[in-house]
Amino acid sequence: MHGLKRERGILFVISGPSGVGKNSVLTQLLKEVPGLCYSVSATTRPPRTGEVDGVNYFFMSKEEFLRKVGTGDFLEHEEYVGNLYGTPRGYVEEKLGEGYDIAMDIECRGAAQIKRMMPEAVLIFLTPPSIEDLKARLLGRSTDSPEVIEKRIRKAEVEMGEMYKYDYYVVNDELELAIEDIKKIMWAERLKVARLAKPSVTK
Amino acid sequence: MHGLKRERGILFVISGPSGVGKNSVLTQLLKEVPGLCYSVSATTRPPRTGEVDGVNYFFMSKEEFLRKVGTGDFLEHEEYVGNLYGTPRGYVEEKLGEGYDIAMDIECRGAAQIKRMMPEAVLIFLTPPSIEDLKARLLGRSTDSPEVIEKRIRKAEVEMGEMYKYDYYVVNDELELAIEDIKKIMWAERLKVARLAKPSVTK
Numbered sequence: 001m002h003g004l005k006r007e008r009g010i011l012f013v014i015s016g017p018s019g020v021g022k023n024s025v026l027t028q029l030l031k032e033v034p035g036l037c038y039s040v041s042a043t044t045r046p047p048r049t050g051e052v053d054g055v056n057y058f059f060m061s062k063e064e065f066l067r068k069v070g071t072g073d074f075l076e077h078e079e080y081v082g083n084l085y086g087t088p089r090g091y092v093e094e095k096l097g098e099g100y101d102i103a104m105d106i107e108c109r110g111a112a113q114i115k116r117m118m119p120e121a122v123l124i125f126l127t128p129p130s131i132e133d134l135k136a137r138l139l140g141r142s143t144d145s146p147e148v149i150e151k152r153i154r155k156a157e158v159e160m161g162e163m164y165k166y167d168y169y170v171v172n173d174e175l176e177l178a179i180e181d182i183k184k185i186m187w188a189e190r191l192k193v194a195r196l197a198k199p200s201v202t203k
Numbered sequence: 204m205h206g207l208k209r210e211r212g213i214l215f216v217i218s219g220p221s222g223v224g225k226n227s228v229l230t231q232l233l234k235e236v237p238g239l240c241y242s243v244s245a246t247t248r249p250p251r252t253g254e255v256d257g258v259n260y261f262f263m264s265k266e267e268f269l270r271k272v273g274t275g276d277f278l279e280h281e282e283y284v285g286n287l288y289g290t291p292r293g294y295v296e297e298k299l300g301e302g303y304d305i306a307m308d309i310e311c312r313g314a315a316q317i318k319r320m321m322p323e324a325v326l327i328f329l330t331p332p333s334i335e336d337l338k339a340r341l342l343g344r345s346t347d348s349p350e351v352i353e354k355r356i357r358k359a360e361v362e363m364g365e366m367y368k369y370d371y372y373v374v375n376d377e378l379e380l381a382i383e384d385i386k387k388i389m390w391a392e393r394l395k396v397a398r399l400a401k402p403s404v405t406k
Contacts, residue, residue, distance in 0.1 A: 164399075167395065167396060168391070168394045184394075187384070187387040187391070188387050191371045191388060193328065193366060193368075193371060196367075
């Protein structure tokens with residue numbers, strides 16, 4: 001950029017309470033921001049038809065996954081419906097080292113794990129305009145039982161309190177506006193002096 | 204903004220080597236960014252015809268100025284051609300407290316002073332595309348003697364090394380692009396969680 005060289009790419013972590021629309025935001029960002037990569041997760045779940053190793057997921061056995069957990073090879077990991085999922089540190093570091101920025105969406109707990117493992121990651125908290133709005137979204141889109149919905153709402157309320165651990169907040173009221181906010185955050189982060197390769201300006 | 208309340212405004216300090224175009228950038232920003240205030244300086248220089256106290260400058264005696272220096276009432280100050288100039292902390296704090304963002308342009312030394320006095324200020328380093336470009340600008344626009352120009356160039360070269368003390372860098376190659384960069388920085392800084400009034404989201 002203008003003769004100034006960046007040390008490496010930036011990891012943007014998009015998180016927020018359940019139901020706020022993290023995945024829609026990420027999908028749109030990947031469409032609109034040239035050169036932005038998606039972080040490929042590792043999983044112990046068997047591949048489904050058409051899924052390609054290294055593209056959709058890095059597929060691996062539970063043994064291999066747990067060994068990698070032990071050696072600190074995941075920026076975060078969690079269990080979901082009996083399978084393990086994680087963000088491979090090696091893949092992320094490699095892409096960042098090549099100068100690519102990476103964006104990923106993840107639950108609040110995983111985002112906190114990533115920040116501990118990689119403090120230079122940029123955490124963006126996607127927030128609904130209000131708790132009431134979030135409740136309405138969770139009620140509106142769900143085909144689950146009232147008990148399950150109520151549990152989600154309670155979880156989301158707790159997660160709203162996580163915002164103060166993040167770097168930025170973006171209100172997801174209208175998708176287009178939220179996307180614009182995040183694009184400006186990405187642009188500004190790229191202009192941070194601390195992210196420049198030292199020393200000095202190339203002539 | 205969307206029911207989230209900012210604690211207060213942000214002080215944006217635009218600096219960089221002599222001749223890079225700080226003042227042109229600031230002038231354009233003040234035109235384009237709604238609600239952005241200019242920081243009114245204090246000076247011991249007598250008012251010129253048409254200059255209004257509190258609008259163009261806060262005019263004061265040398266005694267008053269020095270007393271204020273002693274009580275820490277300036278974010279930075281310097282002497283120029285026998286007169287004292289300074290940025291009054293009280294005025295800046297008042298505007299920020301009212302929620303206005305402030306932008307100012309200043310020499311590198313003053314910018315460093317401000318960051319010490321107010322660490323939450325956002326320092327933007329305006330840089331030329333190259334040292335050669337800066338030299339050409341200083342040579343081209345100046346009506347001064349070769350000795351004076353040479354002195355300025357040497358000063359600018361030293362000032363280029365100051366960049367690594369700043370928060371952001373913006374290359375001033377084309378004015379419009381530099382303005383866009385700074386506007387995105389301003390937008391992103393407003394989305395920082397750390398700048399939100401605590402606690403929590405208003406419902």
